[in-house]
Amino acid sequence: MSLFASVEMAPRDPILGVTEQYLADPRPNKVNLGVGVYSDDKGRLPELEAVQQVEQALLRQHPLYHYLPIDGLPAYTAATRELLFGADSPLLECGRVITAQTLGGSGALRVGADLLKVVLGDKAVVAISDPSWGNHYALFRAAGFTLLDYRYYDAATHGLDFPGMLEDLGRLAPGSVVLLHACCHNPTGVDLKPEQWTQVAALMKERALLPFVDMAYQGFHRGISEDAMAIRFLVDAGVENLLVANSYSKNFSLYGERVGALSFVGRDHNESERVRSKVKQIIRATYSSPPTHGASLVAGVLASDELRALWKKELAQMCARIQSMRARLIDRLAALGAPDFSFINHQTGMFSYSGLGKAQVERLRQDNAIYAVSSGRICIAALTSSNLEHVAQSLAALFRQK
Ligand code: LMR
Numbered sequence: 001m002s003l004f005a006s007v008e009m010a011p012r013d014p015i016l017g018v019t020e021q022y023l024a025d026p027r028p029n030k031v032n033l034g035v036g037v038y039s040d041d042k043g044r045l046p047e048l049e050a051v052q053q054v055e056q057a058l059l060r061q062h063p064l065y066h067y068l069p070i071d072g073l074p075a076y077t078a079a080t081r082e083l084l085f086g087a088d089s090p091l092l093e094c095g096r097v098i099t100a101q102t103l104g105g106s107g108a109l110r111v112g113a114d115l116l117k118v119v120l121g122d123k124a125v126v127a128i129s130d131p132s133w134g135n136h137y138a139l140f141r142a143a144g145f146t147l148l149d150y151r152y153y154d155a156a157t158h159g160l161d162f163p164g165m166l167e168d169l170g171r172l173a174p175g176s177v178v179l180l181h182a183c184c185h186n187p188t189g190v191d192l193k194p195e196q197w198t199q200v201a202a203l204m205k206e207r208a209l210l211p212f213v214d215m216a217y218q219g220f221h222r223g224i225s226e227d228a229m230a231i232r233f234l235v236d237a238g239v240e241n242l243l244v245a246n247s248y249s250k251n252f253s254l255y256g257e258r259v260g261a262l263s264f265v266g267r268d269h270n271e272s273e274r275v276r277s278k279v280k281q282i283i284r285a286t287y288s289s290p291p292t293h294g295a296s297l298v299a300g301v302l303a304s305d306e307l308r309a310l311w312k313k314e315l316a317q318m319c320a321r322i323q324s325m326r327a328r329l330i331d332r333l334a335a336l337g338a339p340d341f342s343f344i345n346h347q348t349g350m351f352s353y354s355g356l357g358k359a360q361v362e363r364l365r366q367d368n369a370i371y372a373v374s375s376g377r378i379c380i381a382a383l384t385s386s387n388l389e390h391v392a393q394s395l396a397a398l399f400r401q402k
Contacts, residue, residue: 015134018372018373030369033370033371033391037250037382038350039381046253048253051301054296058297070283070289072290073101076296077101080263082302084231091235096268097266097272098263100280101261101290104249105247106247107260107262108246108261109135109245109262110142115282118278118282127178128149132187133214136214145177153188160191160192160196169203178212182214182215182231183215183220184349189344201239213231216246217349218246220318221349248260252297252301252311264279328388329380332392338396350381358375361376363398363401
C-alpha cells in the first residue's frame with residue numbers, strides 16, 4: 001500500500017488551471033482571456049525596450065550569480081520603496097519602511113501572511129473584498145488565517161458598494177488585517193476614488209485595523225505615482241503599521257522572472273528592523289533567498305532617469321492599447337445586437353468583470369475555444385485585432401441563446 005494512496009486529486013487552479021486547459025486545446029482559433037497577461041496586438045508578450053537595454057548592459061558586464069542577501073538586491077528594494085511611498089516620503093527618511101524582494105506579488109503576500117500569523121497567532125483574521133483574486137483566499141488560508149469578506153462590488157450598478165464596504169470594515173475587530181487592492185481591482189476593475197480612500201484610511205486608523213495593500217498593477221490606471229495613492233492616504237491618516245505587496249510581473253512584462261516585494265511600515269526604525277529580521281527568517285526557511293536576474297533588470301531601469309521615462313512611456317502605450325480594445329469590443333458587441341457592454345469602459349486595469357455566469361463561460365470554452373475565468377472575468381489585455389471579431393461574435397451568439 002503506497003503512503004500516498006489516500007491523496008485525492010486537487011481541483012485545478014481557478015486561473016492558472018484555465019491556461020492549462022487552453023494549452024491542451026488543439027483548436028487553432030483558441031483565445032486565452034483567463035490569466036492576467038498583457039499581449040501586444042500580435043498576441044505576443046512584449047519585451048520592453050527599457051528592460052532590453054538593461055539586459056544588454058548586464059550581458060556585457062557578464063554578472064556572476066552569487067547568492068543575494070536573504071531580503072534581496074539592495075538597489076532593487078530601495079527603488080521599490082521609493083516607487084511605492086514616494087522618494088520624498090518622511091517614512092523613508094526615518095527608516096520606518098523595510099522592503100524584502102520576494103517571488104512575485106504572491107510571494108510577497110505569502111511572506112507577509114506568514115509574518116502576520118507569527119505575530120497575531122490565533123487572532124489572525126483577514127478581511128478580503130467580495131469578490132477578490134482567487135489566490136488571496138488560498139494564500140491566507142494556507143498561512144492559517146480565518147477569512148472574512150467585506151462587501152465591495154455592486155453587480156446592479158457594475159460599481160462599488162461603498163456604504164457596504166464601510167459598514168463591513170467598521171465591524172471588524174481591532175487588529176484585523178484588511179486586504180486592499182491599491183488599483184485595478186482584480187477581478188472587477190472597480191476602484192475607490194481619492195475621497196473614498198481618505199475615508200477608508202481614516203476608518204483603518206480609527207478602528208486600529210491593519211491594512212495589507214496588494215498592488216500588482218501599478219501604472220495600469222492613472223500612472224505610477226497616482227496608482228499608489230492608497231498607500232499615501234493610509235500614511236497621511238497616521239496608520240502606524242502597514243504592509244504592501246507589489247509585483248513587477250505586469251508593468252515590466254517580466255511574469256516568469258517572479259519579481260515582487262514585501263514592504264512593511266513600522267512604528268519606528270527599531271520596530272521595522274526587528275520585523276525585517278523576522279521576514280528574513282521566514283524567507284530563509286521558505287526559499288532561502290531570491291533570484292538575481294529579474295530584480296537586476298528592474299533595478300537597472302529604475303536607477304536611470306532616461307530608462308525610467310522610457311519604461312513609463314511603454315507602460316502608457318500598454319494602457320492605451322487595453323483602453324482601445326475595451327472600446328472596440330463595446331462597439332462590435334453593440335453592432336452585433338448584444339446587450340449594452342459600455343460599463344467595461346469604466347473598469348480599470350487588464351480585466352473586465354463581464355457579468356457572464358459560470359455556464360456561459362463554459363459554453364464559450366466548449367463552443368468557441370474562448371477561455372475565461374469561471375467568475376466571468378475576461379482579460380481585455382489579451383484581445384487583439386485578430387481575435388476581437390471571434391470573441392465579439394461568440395459573446396453576441398451567447399446572448400442570443402439566452
Ligand atoms: C491573474 O489574476 O490572472 C494574475 O494575477 C495571474 C495569477 O497568478 O493569477
